[in-house]
Amino acid sequence: MDKATTSNIDTISRTCIAVRLRLLNRVVTNLYDDALRPLGLKVSQLNILVVTARLGLARPAQVCEILQLDVSTLSRNVKPLQAHGWLEVVPDEDARAQPFRLTAQGERLIEKAIPAWEEAQRQATELLGNEGVALLDQAAKKLRQTRPEA
Amino acid sequence: MDKATTSNIDTISRTCIAVRLRLLNRVVTNLYDDALRPLGLKVSQLNILVVTARLGLARPAQVCEILQLDVSTLSRNVKPLQAHGWLEVVPDEDARAQPFRLTAQGERLIEKAIPAWEEAQRQATELLGNEGVALLDQAAKKLRQTRPEA
DNA sequence: TCACGATTATTGTATATGCAACTATCGGCT
């Protein structure tokens, strides 16, 4: 392997933001998933339930805007949540729409998940440090600014 | 929904580290994937190729340690890379092992990917800011300390 | 009214991710 190539590989290896962010994401996601496992819940699912709870009646496109998720992804992710009885699809005047809302069961699940979430949150905070958490807030805020809901 | 529940949902919504980190991860991953798309390459794949390049001869467990990836995940992720001819599995004395290495073609691919990577890296840096990048470095370093290769 | 572009969501396809269970092999100890 020639020197230039080695140098490029070295640069990516040492500096690539995506590599580190993705690694951190895996580790942190596992912290939460481990804590939530006894409830049969994953943090990705808790995300969606919480957003839905806040919206009351949630339209897919709206949830995707908030979570920066592809609509096709949400479309599939909702199915297990619905199957578990945590969400229910609500009929709408506009026949294209598939708005959904949290069920009472889903609400109870969130309540039950709080202690596990708190423990994972504690571990994640320890990992990132207060500065890290603050930075994450900033970045998330910037993303919201970048994509204003018209 | 009673007040306590609303309050809990609010807390998660406003403070959950996993929610934000996962969101950021999606956005940033998409930056790199968009830039790399013309090459038929995803940043997750570039990760693996680069680690492999650095290792020379890469053992799966070793790559997983570095990337904090489940071995079963890597086992599957390697297959498309192999199919594209970017990696090749190398026979080993230990019949359990499945070490692999970068092919010449894989090396050329990395070279071709550099400009796209640089552009995505620029965008990601802009998004996170220099502090954000520094924090990410710190967190990644901490993860390496947490799991020393004994 | 009805034709057509815009909107909303789903489906086909491919990859990423991890847990649990399994297979194959290795190495040491008897």
Add this chain to the structure above:
DNA sequence: AGCCGATAGTTGCATATACAATAATCGTGA
């Protein structure tokens, strides 16, 4: 030699993720 715990990867299963293409519906302008 032969058993047995340890090690290295793979496979079954479920979920997450996104792009491209499609389906269904809506609303508007002719």
